[in-house]
Amino acid sequence: MLMxxxxxxxxxxxxxxxxxxAAAKALGVHHASIGRRLSRLESSLGAHLLERxxxxxxxxxxxxxLLAAAGHFQEALYExxxxxxxxxxxxxxxxxxxxxxxxxxxxFAPRLPEFTAAYxxxxxxxxxxxxxxxxxxxxxxxxxRLDNNPPDNLIGKRLFAYHQSAYxxxxxxxxxxxxxxxxxxxxxxxxxxxxAGAAWVKESPFPxxxxxxxxxxxxxxxxxxxxxxxxxxxxxxxxDADPLLIRATDQPTVPTRDIWILxxxxxxxxxxxxxxxxxxxxxxxxxxxxxxxxxxx
Numbered sequence: 001m002l003m004x005x006x007x008x009x010x011x012x013x014x015x016x017x018x019x020x021x022a023a024a025k026a027l028g029v030h031h032a033s034i035g036r037r038l039s040r041l042e043s044s045l046g047a048h049l050l051e052r053x054x055x056x057x058x059x060x061x062x063x064x065x066l067l068a069a070a071g072h073f074q075e076a077l078y079e080x081x082x083x084x085x086x087x088x089x090x091x092x093x094x095x096x097x098x099x100x101x102x103x104x105x106x107x108f109a110p111r112l113p114e115f116t117a118a119y120x121x122x123x124x125x126x127x128x129x130x131x132x133x134x135x136x137x138x139x140x141x142x143x144x145r146l147d148n149n150p151p152d153n154l155i156g157k158r159l160f161a162y163h164q165s166a167y168x169x170x171x172x173x174x175x176x177x178x179x180x181x182x183x184x185x186x187x188x189x190x191x192x193x194x195x196a197g198a199a200w201v202k203e204s205p206f207p208x209x210x211x212x213x214x215x216x217x218x219x220x221x222x223x224x225x226x227x228x229x230x231x232x233x234x235x236x237x238x239x240d241a242d243p244l245l246i247r248a249t250d251q252p253t254v255p256t257r258d259i260w261i262l263x264x265x266x267x268x269x270x271x272x273x274x275x276x277x278x279x280x281x282x283x284x285x286x287x288x289x290x291x292x293x294x295x296x297x
Contacts (some may be wrong), residue, residue: 007041020282092121099144146257156262160256163292166248186212188230205249236293253293
């Protein structure tokens with residue numbers, strides 16, 4: 001009996017995620033479908049591929065062999081898909097672009113009408129995410145990444161680093177002496193892990209201030225700063241535009257992570273990819289003052 005590719009994808013998802021529910025979420029199917037597909041696959045092979053344990057599924061020796069073969073086949077499919085897409089010389093069709101929310105809303109959204117007007121045949125899909133989508137696996141065609149070490153399998157251009165600074169409400173700065181000993185002000189934390197963030201606090205304009213709480217999303221961190229919970233260490237691109245916040249220091253803004261425009265080697269000749277990468281570079285270079293926090297713009 002021929003093996004069902006959907007069943008094989010289901011098996012690899014369960015092997016990767018460890019549970020049926022996590023695999024179902026990743027595949028976008030109901031978790032009941034997972035069990036049916038696995039049963040069909042094991043019946044067609046006459047072998048057990050997974051063993052259930054209290055902590056989830058464990059791959060059997062037969063499953064390991066199938067997992068290795070499926071991985072090679074899947075990579076071959078992705079490679080073929082990229083080569084086919086790369087031969088498309090028309091600036092039309094679906095173009096999927098991924099980037100973090102602040103750069104999408106603050107930098108790109110105001111400029112998108114001119115791009116879509118220039119290329120009306122394009123169906124633009126903007127995937128706003130802090131997660132790293134896999135361009136090699138066609139989860140996205142172009143990625144605008146804030147990263148000092150992008151993946152080696154992608155090509156593109158590094159532009160410059162975006163900057164951050166310390167921000168607070170005027171009322172918070174009026175109520176707190178940032179140089180007082182003992183301190184009355186505090187930094188708002190970014191990370192939940194114990195001790196995480198100590199390095200940037202030490203290098204900040206106010207290294208003596210304690211770190212308090214954890215607000216791991218940029219918009220949430222900024223909202224916590226807006227209501228006076230403490231000092232926020234925020235990207236200039238979002239905080240400078242916030243009418244309720246001011247900079248808490250006159251020290252120069254601090255470069256954080258590099259901005260990259262990336263795609264896969266097989267897609268770089270595709271017309272729609274080339275056009276968006278050229279557009280993205282133009283947008284980012286023209287927005288440099290905003291991204292680095294140059295208020296004299």
